[in-house]
Every structure is written in C-alpha cells, then in structure tokens.
Amino acid sequence: MPVIGFLVQSNMKQAYLAMRYVVTMVLACVIAVAAGLTLDELFHTSPLLVLAFLAYAIGSSLYMMIKKLGAAE
Numbered sequence: 001m002p003v004i005g006f007l008v009q010s011n012m013k014q015a016y017l018a019m020r021y022v023v024t025m026v027l028a029c030v031i032a033v034a035a036g037l038t039l040d041e042l043f044h045t046s047p048l049l050v051l052a053f054l055a056y057a058i059g060s061s062l063y064m065m066i067k068k069l070g071a072a073e
Contacts, residue, residue, distance in 0.1 A: 021068075025061040032057035 036050030043049070 021061075021065045025058070025065070028057040028061050029054060 032053035033050055036053040039049045040046060
C-alpha cells in the first residue's frame with residue numbers, strides 16, 4: 001500500500017510543476033502582448049513590437065523551463 005501513496009504523491013508533484021510552467025508561460029505571453037500593443041499604438045508600428053515581445057516571451061519561457069527541468073533531474 002505505501003507504494004501507491006508514493007506514486008500518487010510523485011504524480012501530484014509533477015502535475016503541480018507542469019501547471020506552474022504553463023501558467024508562467026501564459027502570463028509571460030499575456031504581459032508581452034499587452035506591452036506590445038501599448039507600445040505599437042504609441043509608436044505607430046502596427047504588429048512589430050507585439051511579435052517581437054511575444055517571440056521573446058515564448059523563447060525565454062521555454063529556456064527557463066528547460067533549464068529548470070534539467071536542474072531537477
């Protein structure tokens with residue numbers, strides 16, 4: 001019986017980490033799009049800053065996730 005409890009606890013920890021990474025990536029993308037839209041409207045550069053900030057947010061989020069997952073093992 002203790003083996004099942006250990007497996008459930010381990011799966012919950014992995015699920016929590018996965019959800020945390022997803023939420024971090026989504027928040028980074030939302031903030032990047034909001035900042036990009038605001039600056040695009042201010043500087044009259046239609047989609048350029050939104051795309052640049054979104055690419056940066058996705059790239060940095062993936063880098064941080066890979067870096068943390070590599071350190072966890």
